[in-house]
Amino acid sequence: MSSTPTQTATSSAICVENLSHQYPAPKRSRRGNSQPAPRVLALDGVSFEVNMGEVFGILGPNGGGKSTLFRILSTMLRPSVGEGRSAGSANVMGYDAVAEPGLVRRQLGVVFQSPSLDGKLTAVENLRHQGRLYGLGGFELSKRIDHWLEYFGLSDRQDEFVERFSGGMRRRLEVAKALLHEPTLLLMDEPATGLDPAARRDLWQKLFELRDQKGMTIALTTHLMDEADRCDRLAIICEGKLVAxxxxxxxxxxxxxDVVTVEPEVAENGSGAERLASEITEKFGPWDEGASPAVVDGRVRFEKADGARVVAEVAAAYPGKIRSLTVGRPTIEDVFLRLTGAALGESNA
Ligand SMILES: Nc1ncnc2c1ncn2[C@@H]1O[C@H](COP(=O)(O)OP(=O)(O)O)[C@@H](O)[C@H]1O
Ligand SMILES: [Mg+2]
Structure with a gap:
């Protein structure tokens, strides 16, 4: 494989090695509070690779470190863990995100979590403005704008002010904007958050098209199960650590x-789920490691090889005391629970 003097020959689109970051301690807000706030590692020794041409998801709860990782990869944040200590490395399309941010940025289309469109401009004007930032102009820019508006089904609304667009249309325009300079890698921070299911489906259809028809590599962060499930591969991060x-x-x-959940009828003192969990633990053991009953969001949740049979037995053992029972194959949420001991949903304020 040939390589330029700076670009490392690489088959991975992103290569992150032992990456850590600690934000500076926040200023104390209250007088008399002599305890400095503890400084947490927003990223703690994270390593993974993203292959060319895959849709790679970074799944984690709020505060898990997703946006910190996204900021480092998009060269907006320089990883740092204090003087004299290595913060690891982040390599994007063969370039070092810290040493060669300009070269990285040329390879990258970035969609931020917070909207970056100007509502008082039309779709075309938003794209033209972006194109000029990348030194594009004239016929070439007009051609690209037409192409991406068409691609994202926005041509017939191209001269309308963006403030009149739906959430889904805005997000598609954000992606069009990120692709205008023809990057090879698209990086998105929580792209589908706030979109309704139909708009989310439309967006994902376009992402798959970009992968399949244009060979695009896509890396995105999410805290949503259904999005995580659609990715080719998934990194799970929690409290700054990569867990899988x-x-x-x-x-x-x-x-x-199978994963079984049991929702008890509400007990007078509100302790129904805890009591039920300990009774089921007693009666239906033995339990595989990590599979025994735990209370999650007011429900008792456990794993059993023969879920359907156990559900029937639980139903028979607690007549009138159970509001609902479910049994099913494990979901990504179950994987997350098993790996971190926390529910993804709980942390999503
Ligand atoms: N600018 C900042 N200054 C200080 N702490 C921050 C800043 N941004 C994020 N953090 C902290 O870093 C951790 C990871 O946050 P973040 O990367 O935004 O997670 P996520 O995107 O997964 O919600 C959290 O504890 C958060 O409070
Ligand atoms: Mg975030």
Missing amino acids: VDTPGNLKARIGG
Whole structure:
């Protein structure tokens, strides 16, 4: 493989090695508070690779470190863990995100979590403005704008003010804007958050098209299960640490059995779920490691190889005391719970 003097010959689109970051301590807000706030590692020794041409998801709860990782990869943040300590490295399309930010940026289309469109401009004007930032102009720019508006189904609304667009249309225009300079890698921070299911489906259809028809590599962060499930591969991060990287299918296969949830009728003192969990633990053991009953969001949740049979037995054992019972194959949420001991949903304020 040929390589320029700076670009490392690489088959991975992103290569992150032992990456850590600690934000500076916040200024104390209250007088008399002598305890300095503890400084947490927003990223703590994270390593993974993203292959060319895949849709790679970074899944984690709020505060998990996703945006910090996104900021480092998009060269907006220089990883740092204090004087004299290595913060690791982040390599994007063969360029170092810290040493060669300009070269990285040329390879990258970036969609931020917070909207970056100007509502008082039309779709075309937003794109033209972006194109000029990348030194594009004239016929070439007009041609690209037409292409991407058409691609994202926005041509017939191209001269309308963006403030009149739906959430889904805005997000598609954001992606068009990120692709105008023809990057090879698209990086998105929580692209589908706030979109309704139909708009989310439309967006994902376009992402798959970009991968399949244009060979684009796509890396995105998400805290949503349905999005995580659609990725070719998934990195799960929690409290700044990477806890797993694999295909969604392989991750789910790590949980051997079925997942059962039992929702008790509300007890007078509100302790129904805890009591039920300990009774089920007693009666239906033995339990595989990590599979025994736990209370999650007011429901008792456990894993058993023969879920359907156990559900029937639980139903028979607690007549009138159970509001609902479910049994199913493990989801990404179950994988997350198993790996981190926390529910993704709980942390999503
Ligand atoms: N600008 C900042 N200054 C200080 N702490 C921050 C800043 N941004 C994020 N953090 C902290 O870093 C951790 C990771 O945050 P973030 O990367 O935004 O997570 P996510 O995107 O997964 O929600 C959290 O504890 C958060 O409070
Ligand atoms: Mg974030």
